[in-house]
Amino acid sequence: MSELLTIGEVAEQAHVATSTIRYYERRGLLNPDTRQSGRRRYRTETLRRLVFIGMLQDAGLSLDDIDGILNAATVAEWKAIAGRRLEILDEQIIKLQHAREFLALALLCRFDHPATDCKIMGAEIDRRLNDQAF
Numbered sequence: 001m002s003e004l005l006t007i008g009e010v011a012e013q014a015h016v017a018t019s020t021i022r023y024y025e026r027r028g029l030l031n032p033d034t035r036q037s038g039r040r041r042y043r044t045e046t047l048r049r050l051v052f053i054g055m056l057q058d059a060g061l062s063l064d065d066i067d068g069i070l071n072a073a074t075v076a077e078w079k080a081i082a083g084r085r086l087e088i089l090d091e092q093i094i095k096l097q098h099a100r101e102f103l104a105l106a107l108l109c110r111f112d113h114p115a116t117d118c119k120i121m122g123a124e125i126d127r128r129l130n131d132q133a134f
Contacts, residue, residue: 004041006041007032010047015054033045059085
């Protein structure tokens, strides 16, 4: 059997708090591989699972979605969850790109107040009033 790690070692290597590991255990996302003298011990594979959970969180998946991916019975199941998140990310990227363009235009204004004096911002205000799509 490979070397067993303590909860503190796993937490340090995964860059999470030990309380996070315990919470994931309560949620059923992670389990200690064994106990020695009543203390949790983890194999490298479990550490890797913990890092994978963090990667999914970084991608914006909820713990419920992560549970669905980890416990998916089929490839189609986990891919459906990941696909839904990807669609949401694409929508967010479009919104962020528009926000960036808006702010870049705002910085081109040479006047004291962009809401009242700037022709660029005035044109965007008019466009939004006419489109009602913002």
